[in-house]
Every structure is written in C-alpha cells, then in structure tokens.
Amino acid sequence: DVKVTQSSRYLVKRTGEKVFLECVQDMDHENMFWYRQDPGLGLRLIYFSYDVKMKEKGDIPEGYSVSREKKERFSLILESASTNQTSMYLCASGDYEQYFGPGTRLTVT
Amino acid sequence: RKEVEQDPGPFNVPEGATVAFNCTYSNSASQSFFWYRQDCRKEPKLLMSVYSSGNEDGRFTAQLNRASQYISLLIRDSKLSDSATYLCVVTASGTYKYIFGTGTRLKVLA
Numbered sequence A: 001d002v003k004v005t006q007s008s009r010y011l012v013k014r015t016g017e018k019v020f021l022e023c024v025q026d027m028d029h030e031n032m033f034w035y036r037q038d039p040g041l042g043l044r045l046i047y048f049s050y051d052v053k054m055k056e057k058g059d060i061p062e063g064y065s066v067s068r069e070k071k072e073r074f075s076l077i078l079e080s081a082s083t084n085q086t087s088m089y090l091c092a093s094g095d096y097e098q099y100f101g102p103g104t105r106l107t108v109t
Numbered sequence B: 001r002k003e004v005e006q007d008p009g010p011f012n013v014p015e016g017a018t019v020a021f022n023c024t025y026s027n028s029a030s031q032s033f034f035w036y037r038q039d040c041r042k043e044p045k046l047l048m049s050v051y052s053s054g055n056e057d058g059r060f061t062a063q064l065n066r067a068s069q070y071i072s073l074l075i076r077d078s079k080l081s082d083s084a085t086y087l088c089v090v091t092a093s094g095t096y097k098y099i100f101g102t103g104t105r106l107k108v109l110a
Helices: none
Strands: A004-006 A010-013 A019-025 A032-038 A042-051 A054-057 A064-070 A073-078 A087-093 A104-108 B004-006 B011-014 B019-025 B032-038 B044-050 B055-057 B060-065 B070-075 B084-091 B098-100 B104-109
Touching: A004 A087, A010 A019, A019 A032, A019 A087, A019 A104, A032 A064, A032 A073, A042 A064, A042 A073, A042 B098, A054 A064, A073 A087, B004 B084, B011 B019, B019 B084, B019 B104, B032 B060, B032 B070, B044 B055, B044 B060, B070 B084
Parallel strands: A010 A104, B011 B104
Antiparallel strands: A004 A019, A019 A073, A032 A042, A032 A087, A042 A054, A064 A073, A087 A104, B004 B019, B019 B070, B032 B044, B032 B084, B055 B060, B060 B070, B084 B098, B084 B104
16 A cells, blocks of 8 residues: 655644655655645645656745655745645655645644 | 636435536646545545546446546445545646646535
8 A cells, every 4th residue: 555644744833934844655656746735726736756856846836845855755845934824735646646645734823 | 717627516415326526627638537535634535547448446437528528427326435525636648747626525415
C-alpha cells in the first residue's frame, strides 16, 4: 500500500510566523504535489516537484515556497503566514495516479 | 467556463438505489481521468481510473465520452457507506497536473 504521511494533522500559527509542512512518501514516486482545499473552491495546486531539487509552480504559488532535497520528502513553506492561508493542506505523490496524505488543517490567527 | 464541472448535489438516494454522476471537462486534449472519493474532513482516495473503453469495479462503473467531453460514475445498489463527496479529476496531455472538479455530494439514506 502506498503511504503518504504529513507532519501534523492540526496546526495553529500566528500571523507573520514561518510555517513548515512536511510530507513523506514511501513508494519511490518521482512526482509530489502540494494542494490546498477550501470550501466551494475545491483542491488547488500550489506547487509540484517532478524530481529532487526540481519544482514547478501550480495555480496558486503566491506566498508559498517548497523544498525537495530527497526523493521521498517534499516540504511546503509559508514564509510569513497570513490569515488567508488558513486552509486544509494536502500532499500527494504519484507518477500516474496520485495518492494523498491525511492533510494538515492549518489555522493562522 | 470551469475546466472541470460537476453538479455539487447533494444527491439523496435510498439504500439499494442506483445513482449516476456526470462530470464535464473543457480541454479536448485531456488524456487521463479519475474518480476520487472524499469523506468529510478526510483526504481524497482514489476510487477508479477511467479508461476509454469504460471500466467496472464491483458496484461502480465509470465511462468516458470523448465526443461530448464528459465522464460518468454509476453506483449500483447504494450502501450507507457510499455517502461521501465524489471528485472528478482530469489531466491535460503531457502534464502531471490534476484538475479537480469541486465534487458531487452523495447521501445514501436508510
């Protein structure tokens, strides 16, 4: 079974803090993805990575950066958290079908 | 026009009923299609890929109509446990990017 894990299920941060969300997959997939999901807007792609140290912007990259130093790990960074980044963050990996982690519900106050 | 459109529902059906959802997509170059299921406050889980010839997995049947640019999901003999949101996913040719619909909510009633 594919396993995608995320570092936290729930996170509360203050405005202006730097936030790190980590994702690890155990299936040797080349591709990894970060999404956010908001009511009425569905899942939107923030960034994806198709190889170590390679990344591409998704549809809503503003305010985010990513890091992929090892194949199994893909990190999402909020450089200076803002209240409009309160959301559910989902990591996925997969080279055809995508498999999701359990999500991190981030609240920025 | 949205790239992937779904009727948000909810579809309320009794146990044992057959229910079908459609999903339309705008990019005729789209090559891969999937249905995901998402339970409340959980992550999406792959239900099935959709192949050109159509495919079936137990009570679930998926179809692709390229001419009219839609995919469908049919659920037979609905169970209470089928209650969830069903997400339609489309990829464009030559990309890894998924484009999600906003989902169709299904409630199966006892």
